[in-house]
Amino acid sequence: MVLCALLTGMLISGSTWADASLSAPPAPRGILSIAAYPAPPLVLNDIDGNRFSLVKQKGRWVFVHFWASWCGPCRREMPAIQQMVEKLKTLPLAFAIVNTAENEDAVFTFLGLLAPDIVPLMDLDGMVTEAWKPRGLPSTYLVDPAGVVRYQVLGGRPWDEDEYLRFLTALSAQSVQQN
Amino acid sequence: MAAFFEARGFPKVMIEELSAYCFFTASVKNKRNDVLQLDLSNWVFTSQGQRLQRIPRSQWPPLWKEMDIPLASQSTFRWMLLPERLDFYAHEKEGGNVVLKKTMAVFSLRARFGLGENTEPVMVTVDNLQCADAAGAIKSP
Numbered sequence: 001m002v003l004c005a006l007l008t009g010m011l012i013s014g015s016t017w018a019d020a021s022l023s024a025p026p027a028p029r030g031i032l033s034i035a036a037y038p039a040p041p042l043v044l045n046d047i048d049g050n051r052f053s054l055v056k057q058k059g060r061w062v063f064v065h066f067w068a069s070w071c072g073p074c075r076r077e078m079p080a081i082q083q084m085v086e087k088l089k090t091l092p093l094a095f096a097i098v099n100t101a102e103n104e105d106a107v108f109t110f111l112g113l114l115a116p117d118i119v120p121l122m123d124l125d126g127m128v129t130e131a132w133k134p135r136g137l138p139s140t141y142l143v144d145p146a147g148v149v150r151y152q153v154l155g156g157r158p159w160d161e162d163e164y165l166r167f168l169t170a171l172s173a174q175s176v177q178q179n
Numbered sequence: 180m181a182a183f184f185e186a187r188g189f190p191k192v193m194i195e196e197l198s199a200y201c202f203f204t205a206s207v208k209n210k211r212n213d214v215l216q217l218d219l220s221n222w223v224f225t226s227q228g229q230r231l232q233r234i235p236r237s238q239w240p241p242l243w244k245e246m247d248i249p250l251a252s253q254s255t256f257r258w259m260l261l262p263e264r265l266d267f268y269a270h271e272k273e274g275g276n277v278v279l280k281k282t283m284a285v286f287s288l289r290a291r292f293g294l295g296e297n298t299e300p301v302m303v304t305v306d307n308l309q310c311a312d313a314a315g316a317i318k319s320p
Contacts, residue, residue: 032268068258070187101254103188126254135265136273137258154271 025170028163030154031142039064039143040131042096044121047104052096052121055147060092060175062143063168066123066134068100069110074138077156082115084159088168092175100137101126145175189252196246200234201281201310203288206274209267215301216293217265224279224308226286234278236263285309 027033042054042064054062065081067074085095098121099107111118123129132141140153157164180202184194203224209215224231236257243253261275286308292301 030270068255070183070255070259100258101251103251106188125250126257127250129254129258135271136262136275154268155273 024150024174025167027151028157028167030157031164031167032152032154033150034152036144036148036150039141039147039149040128042098042121042128042132044096044098044123044128046119046121047107048119054096054143057094057096057143058147059145060094061145061168061171062094062096064096064098064132064141064143065138066098066100066129066132066140067138069102069106071137073156075110075114077138077159078111078115078118080156080158080160082118084165084168086117087160087165088172091169091172093168093172096121098123098129100129142171187252187255189256190248192246193243193248193252193256196242199281201279203277203279203308204274205261205277206272207261207267208272209270211294212269214269214295215267216295217262217267218291218293219261219263219277221291221293221300222277223289224286225289226282226284231282231286232280234280236260279310281310283310 024033039054039062042052044052046052054064067078069075081097097118100123103124104122107120107122111120132139135152136155138156140157141149142151142153144150159165159168181194181198184197189197207215207217219233219235222233224233239256240253243256259276261277262273265273267273288303288305288308290303290305292303294300
């Protein structure tokens with residue numbers, strides 16, 4: 001009986017991942033539901049030297065964001081991202097906030113002023129960013145628990161506003177904890 | 180622009196190479212409720228009836244490779260350019276630089292944005308443009 005229950009649970013989980021877009025909440029302005037595709041590779045060290053691998057995030061939604069300190073819209077958006085991360089930190093939602101092609105000094109100085117609690121991933125040579133082919137900087141993607149890109153976000157967004165927080169919270173409810 | 184490049188840590192040889200060009204910074208916002216097509220091959224820069232040479236995005240990677248420019252600098256430079264082609268979603272905004280061979284003459288831009296088949300494109304004309312001189316001063320036309 002226990003084995004049957006476990007198998008049933010796994011089948012339901014698989015169904016949740018596969019149908020993530022079908023049961024998705026309506027997206028706020030600027031968040032586009034797109035033709036899904038497997039997420040490109042994303043393996044980077046964060047600014048503290050800790051390794052992040054997108055593949056290891058399977059089971060939960062991932063907020064993947066590309067930015068640079070010289071980009072005006074990135075500067076305006078980053079405080080909202082920090083607020084959002086802080087408010088949603090207890091949810092099963094992962095964050096990959098990727099700096100494109102800058103060194104630690106530039107990143108540290110920038111974030112120290114605008115979003116000191118963000119721990120960025122360092123794409124030092126810009127090649128990971130290149131693989132994702134963002135439309136511009138900043139760019140955000142939402143990757144589902146099966147590692148499939150489901151949403152593309154146009155430009156900077158007010159991530160700390162209720163509409164966006166509700167949307168991300170609803171997505172995170174679809175996450176499945178890995179054993 | 181040299182100050183911007185220097186602040187990004189671009190190598191001196193890269194900055195020297197880029198000093199031969201003029202950077203036209205454009206911000207494009209699609210205020211329509213449907214797609215707006217950008218294709219820089221449909222942007223024409225002219226001065227006194229002569230077409231000015233625009234440097235396409237594809238020209239830079241072989242040059243940077245030949246000059247052994249670090250990948251990070253190549254990446255940053257690439258991201259500061261306006262895309263060669265982009266279909267803007269409704270209300271989408273993107274910006275970046277368009278690169279021209281430097282000229283001291285006053286020039287104009289005639290930019291064509293597509294709206295899809297069987298629809299008249301949007302034409303935008305901007306006159307009295309001028310590249311900054313080597314000292315960075317903008318002279319009146």
